[in-house]
Amino acid sequence: MRSFDYAAPVSLAEALALLAAHPTARVLAGGTDLLVQLKSGRRETPLVVDLKKIPELKAITFDAAEGLTIGATVPCCQLTAHADLRRVYPSLAEVAGLIGGTAVQGRASLGGNLCNAAPSADSVPLMIALSAQARVAGPQGLRTVAVEDFCVAPGKSILGPGEFLVSIFFPLPAPGFHAHYLRFIPRNEMDIAVVGVGVSTTVQDGKIAAARIALASVAPTPLFVKAAGDSLVGQAPTSEAIAGAATLAQAAAKPISDMRAPADYRRHLCDVLTRRALTATLGAQ
Amino acid sequence: MKVHVQFTLNGEPAEFLAEPRQTLLECLRDNLNLTGTKEGCGDGNCGSCSVLLDGQLVTSCLVLGVETQGQRVDTVEGIAKGSTLHPIQKAFIDHAALQCGICTPGFLMATKALLDHEPNPTEPQIRLWLANNLCRCTGYDKIVRAVQAAAAEMRA
Ligand SMILES: Cc1cc2nc3c(=O)[nH]c(=O)nc-3n(C[C@H](O)[C@H](O)[C@H](O)COP(=O)(O)OP(=O)(O)OC[C@H]3O[C@@H](n4cnc5c(N)ncnc54)[C@H](O)[C@@H]3O)c2cc1C
Numbered sequence: 001m002r003s004f005d006y007a008a009p010v011s012l013a014e015a016l017a018l019l020a021a022h023p024t025a026r027v028l029a030g031g032t033d034l035l036v037q038l039k040s041g042r043r044e045t046p047l048v049v050d051l052k053k054i055p056e057l058k059a060i061t062f063d064a065a066e067g068l069t070i071g072a073t074v075p076c077c078q079l080t081a082h083a084d085l086r087r088v089y090p091s092l093a094e095v096a097g098l099i100g101g102t103a104v105q106g107r108a109s110l111g112g113n114l115c116n117a118a119p120s121a122d123s124v125p126l127m128i129a130l131s132a133q134a135r136v137a138g139p140q141g142l143r144t145v146a147v148e149d150f151c152v153a154p155g156k157s158i159l160g161p162g163e164f165l166v167s168i169f170f171p172l173p174a175p176g177f178h179a180h181y182l183r184f185i186p187r188n189e190m191d192i193a194v195v196g197v198g199v200s201t202t203v204q205d206g207k208i209a210a211a212r213i214a215l216a217s218v219a220p221t222p223l224f225v226k227a228a229g230d231s232l233v234g235q236a237p238t239s240e241a242i243a244g245a246a247t248l249a250q251a252a253a254k255p256i257s258d259m260r261a262p263a264d265y266r267r268h269l270c271d272v273l274t275r276r277a278l279t280a281t282l283g284a285q
Numbered sequence: 286m287k288v289h290v291q292f293t294l295n296g297e298p299a300e301f302l303a304e305p306r307q308t309l310l311e312c313l314r315d316n317l318n319l320t321g322t323k324e325g326c327g328d329g330n331c332g333s334c335s336v337l338l339d340g341q342l343v344t345s346c347l348v349l350g351v352e353t354q355g356q357r358v359d360t361v362e363g364i365a366k367g368s369t370l371h372p373i374q375k376a377f378i379d380h381a382a383l384q385c386g387i388c389t390p391g392f393l394m395a396t397k398a399l400l401d402h403e404p405n406p407t408e409p410q411i412r413l414w415l416a417n418n419l420c421r422c423t424g425y426d427k428i429v430r431a432v433q434a435a436a437a438e439m440r441a
């Protein structure tokens with residue numbers, strides 16, 4: 001790796017001041033994307049700002065009246081071990097157990113997964129399905145951005161100069177709410193999603209009251225397909241309703257062909273995985 | 286500029302001087318002369334550089350040496366007690382779970398982390414936990430048998 005300086009601020013204010021003074025600095029969470037990029041020369045920086053010492057960025061707080069707040073640098077291994085998280089947001093614990101293998105999960109954070117802005121990021125479609133909100137600190141103060149609006153291009157997010165992600169907030173699930181993430185990879189683990197689908201559904205009095213569907217690896221960014229989820233609202237949870245939503249998800253996908261799969265196969269997977277994920281959440285009633 | 290890092294290494298206080306760009310793997314091997322930890326891929330995929338950082342399994346090629354300031358690092362050098370091998374090391378030898386041995390320190394540390402966390406893992410649990418470790422020579426079956434034998438020995 002090229003030489004760089006290292007700083008580990010212990011407060012939001014200190015981190016903001018460092019980033020204001022060094023516009024080309026790069027922030028570090030678990031490093032499982034950033035260090036790979038710095039080693040390969042794909043990214044360069046004169047200063048690495050390690051955010052893992054800032055209290056707000058390393059805490060998980062569950063409030064039974066509000067919801068769950070996950071600090072931007074909390075590693076996946078702490079998510080899979082957190083009792084409230086496993087109980088109230090089991091799909092989130094599952095996706096944290098899916099990113100890389102054990103050693104990667106010892107470092108990799110949901111914040112890094114989101115800020116890296118890869119179209120294939122496994123946690124992002126699920127976070128969208130869970131209506132997660134990104135809390136961002138910057139020179140102008142704090143702001144909140146819906147996760148579906150966070151990524152703008154491969155490797156690019158809405159974060160402006162001097163801004164960084166503080167935490168991700170997950171509202172409390174309503175009664176009858178279930179969420180699920182499914183991906184297709186050629187191996188059983190340790191691989192990049194050919195297609196990933198995150199869904200959530202809320203069933204009340206036998207009818208679908210709300211649904212959200214998002215896709216990975218089929219567009220330049222993680223893709224929220226609002227119309228597909230909305231098509232389910234008011235319907236009974238039948239296989240026809242599910243098939244209709246899956247067709248809408250498939251139609252919204254704009255996949256490319258690459259070494260992992262041709263575009264046609266990705267489109268086929270959008271339909272299959274959306275149907276399976278919805279069958280899982282609606283069957284779970 | 287070099288940074289003075291003080292940490293706990295295999296249970297003893299230790300220190301080294303590191304450039305921020307040096308990975309923990311480089312610091313262990315080049316600055317501290319602990320060459321048990323191996324480099325395979327250098328990008329998080331093969332697990333041969335696995336160590337424990339504050340008790341958590343990590344790939345030391347994706348940790349900066351300077352990040353370990355004040356933390357606890359355990360490497361393969363620390364698992365035997367003097368000349369008495371750790372039961373996991375002994376099981377790997379008894380079950381011929383190594384050939385060239387490059388992947389072995391990583392498998393030993395990953396297995397230690399597994400058995401610290403789950404003393405009686407099922408075979409699928411073992412295979413899933415070790416998915417972050419690759420072996421080009423031995424194949425995985427003997428490794429899984431060795432882990433099962435070590436687990437049984439350590440529970441006894
Ligand atoms: C072997 C291996 C397997 C992997 N498998 C998977 C997988 O199965 N699924 C998957 O989705 N990913 C996978 N990844 C990629 C990576 O592990 C994840 O994207 C991970 O979540 C990144 O988190 P991190 O904390 O390591 O981020 P870092 O590498 O620290 O950061 C990633 C990027 O986000 C920026 N950043 C980090 N935190 C913040 C913040 N708070 N504010 C602003 N910007 C920030 C950094 O500057 C950097 O550009 C794998 C990586 C490896 C090495």
Ligand code: FES
Nearest residue numbers: 325326327332346
């Ligand atoms: S050398 Fe670190 S994972 Fe391969």
Ligand code: FES
Nearest residue numbers: 384385388420421
């Ligand atoms: S024994 Fe040679 S790589 Fe595993």
